[in-house]
Amino acid sequence: MSWTLRADMVDDLARGAAVLGTGGGGDPYIGALLAKQALAAHGPVEVVTLDEIPADAQTLTVAMMGAPTVMVEKLPSLDEVTAPVTALGTFLGRPITHITCAEVGGVNSTIPVAAAAVLGLPLVDGDGMGRAFPELQMVLPTLYSVSASPLGFADEKGNAGVLNTTTSHWAERIARVACVEMGCSIMIAGFGMDGATAARALVPGSLRHSIEISAAITAARAAKTDPVAAAAAQLRGRVIATGKVVDVERGTTGGFARGQARIENSDGTTTLLFQNEHLIARREDAILTTTPDLIIVVDSESSEPITTEALRYGQRVSVLSAPSDPRWHQPEALSMVGPRYFGYDVDSCRFDGTPEPRELQ
Structure with missing residues (x-):
C-alpha cells in the first residue's frame, strides 16, 4: 500500500539507510538536508510499493556517483539532482513516471526523495541493491539484463549530458572518468525500466525498512536497552x-x-x-x-x-x-x-562466517 513521505520522516530514513549503506553511499546528513529542503518547498512525496507500479511505467534511478569523501565539501543543489533526469527524459522522448533508488545506502536513499519532490513524481519503495556498492553496474537489475545506459549526468556547474554505451560496465568506466574530471562527485540518472521489470528486479520495501531500523534504535535508547x-x-x-x-x-x-x-x-x-x-x-x-x-x-x-x-x-x-x-x-x-572482483585473494564468506562456492573470475 502506498504511503506518504514527509519532511519529519527524513532523519529516520537517512539513519536507517546509513546503516544499510555498509559504510558507503555518502554522508546521510547532507542527503537529509537536501531532501528536507525539497520537501519543504514542494510538499510530501507519495511512496508506492513495487506491486503498485503500472506495468507500462517509466522508472529511473537517481543517485550520486563519486567519492563520499568529496561530498562533505562539494555540496549538491536541487538543480543538480534533477538535471540528469530532465536530460534523460528528453533523450528518451517520453515522460518519466517514477523515481527509484539505485542503492538504499546513505545519501543515495535521500537524493531520490529530493528528485521526486521537485519533479512531482512518486517514489518507489525499493532499490537496486538492498545495501550500497561502489560501481554503477553493481545492481540487481543487471542480473535482469537492465542496462545503466542511457545514463544522464550533471554537476554543480551546470554541465549535463547523456551517455549511450554498449554495456553498463562501459557506462561505469566512462562516467567515472567524467566524474573525476567534474570534481569526483556528480548526479546521475539511469537504469530505465518499465514497471513490470522494476517490480521483478528491485529489492522491495527498502525505504520502509530503513525507517524501521532507525525506529528500533530510537526505541532501544528510550528503553535503555x-x-x-x-x-x-x-x-x-x-x-x-x-x-x-x-x-x-x-x-x-x-x-x-x-x-x-x-x-x-x-x-x-x-x-x-x-x-x-x-x-x-x-x-x-x-x-x-x-x-x-x-x-x-x-x-x-x-x-x-x-x-x-x-x-x-x-x-x-x-x-x-x-x-x-x-x-x-x-x-x-x-x-x-564478490571480493575477488575488488582484487582481494579470498573467497566469499557469508555474514555468519560460512563459506560459499568460489565465485566466478
Whole structure:
C-alpha cells in the first residue's frame, strides 16, 4: 500500500539507510538536508510499493556517483539532482513516471526523495541493491539484463549530458572518468525500466525498512536497552566485533574512497577493508565475512552508523554483519560483487562466517 513521505520522516530514513549503506553511499546528513529542503518547498512525496507500479511505467534511478569523501565539501543543489533526469527524459522522448533508488545506502536513499519532490513524481519503495556498492553496474537489475545506459549526468556547474554505451560496465568506466574530471562527485540518472521489470528486479520495501531500523534504535535508547542489538535484530544479523578504532588508512583515488581500518579489543584486532563500502572483515588471518553480505560499523553506545569517511582514531565501535538479498549469492552476481572482483585473494564468506562456492573470475 502506498504511503506518504514527509519532511519529519527524513532523519529516520537517512539513519536507517546509513546503516544499510555498509559504510558507503555518502554522508546521510547532507542527503537529509537536501531532501528536507525539497520537501519543504514542494510538499510530501507519495511512496508506492513495487506491486503498485503500472506495468507500462517509466522508472529511473537517481543517485550520486563519486567519492563520499568529496561530498562533505562539494555540496549538491536541487538543480543538480534533477538535471540528469530532465536530460534523460528528453533523450528518451517520453515522460518519466517514477523515481527509484539505485542503492538504499546513505545519501543515495535521500537524493531520490529530493528528485521526486521537485519533479512531482512518486517514489518507489525499493532499490537496486538492498545495501550500497561502489560501481554503477553493481545492481540487481543487471542480473535482469537492465542496462545503466542511457545514463544522464550533471554537476554543480551546470554541465549535463547523456551517455549511450554498449554495456553498463562501459557506462561505469566512462562516467567515472567524467566524474573525476567534474570534481569526483556528480548526479546521475539511469537504469530505465518499465514497471513490470522494476517490480521483478528491485529489492522491495527498502525505504520502509530503513525507517524501521532507525525506529528500533530510537526505541532501544528510550528503553535503555542495547541499541546495537536492536539494529542487529532488525537486520537479521549479528555483532562480529566491538572495540576501539586504532588505525585508519584512507585515500581518494580513481573516484573512490579506498582504505582499511583496524579495531582492537581484548580478543585481538579486526581489520575492515573498504572501497567506499566495507568489503571484507577479518580477525587476524580469519575471514569473518565479505561482500556481498553487509558489514556495518556503528557507535558502540548509540548505534549511530559511521561511514567510511567518518571513521576516526579512538572511536568505540561495533561491527555488524547481516545477510544481503539472496540474489547476490548467485554465481553471476558474485562475479560482479564478490571480493575477488575488488582484487582481494579470498573467497566469499557469508555474514555468519560460512563459506560459499568460489565465485566466478
